[in-house]
């Protein structure tokens with residue numbers, strides 16, 4: 327199973343899960359960066375404002391060769407109930423992606439993660455095989471290893487079917 331992790335993380339929480347998954351699955355990571363939202367409270371407010379309106383930002387596209395991978399994991403924070411705008415901007419460009427797809431997200435616990443997953447399902451070119459949702463407080467407290475392991479094991483089992 328050759329796995330690529332494409333993710334966006336404004337404040338490091340989703341990046342923590344991305345790194346844990348990369349280590350568990352021996353995967354490569356490709357980060358989406360977006361200068362428009364990096365920084366403190368004003369950038370947070372700008373992210374919320376843009377997210378409510380669905381204004382897609384300029385992003386730095388990650389570089390990878392999709393032919394080198396079987397499985398893609400897309401990682402995003404939840405913003406105003408939906409995937410963070412830099413992930414939506416990435417998928418809007420219709421990049422070539424590996425055939426199998428799973429998603430992981432982190433959220434603050436003030437909205438159910440299902441709307442974010444449904445939106446990702448709309449934007450992705452293949453069905454979502456598996457999903458992982460992590461509460462940001464749990465991630466900060468370091469309580470995510472079991473969830474990451476269960477998610478990774480599920481993906482490994484599907485690949486040997």
Ligand SMILES: Cc1cc2nc3c(=O)[nH]c(=O)nc-3n(C[C@H](O)[C@H](O)[C@H](O)COP(=O)(O)O)c2cc1C
Nearest residue numbers: 335336337338339340403404406407434435436462
């Ligand atoms: C603009 C913005 C909107 C957010 N909206 C939600 C939300 O609707 N529901 C929720 O549970 N958390 C929301 N959050 C919290 C983030 O999903 C959470 O803190 C996440 O773990 C941050 O990930 P990161 O550190 O990788 O950027 C929002 C955060 C931002 C910056």
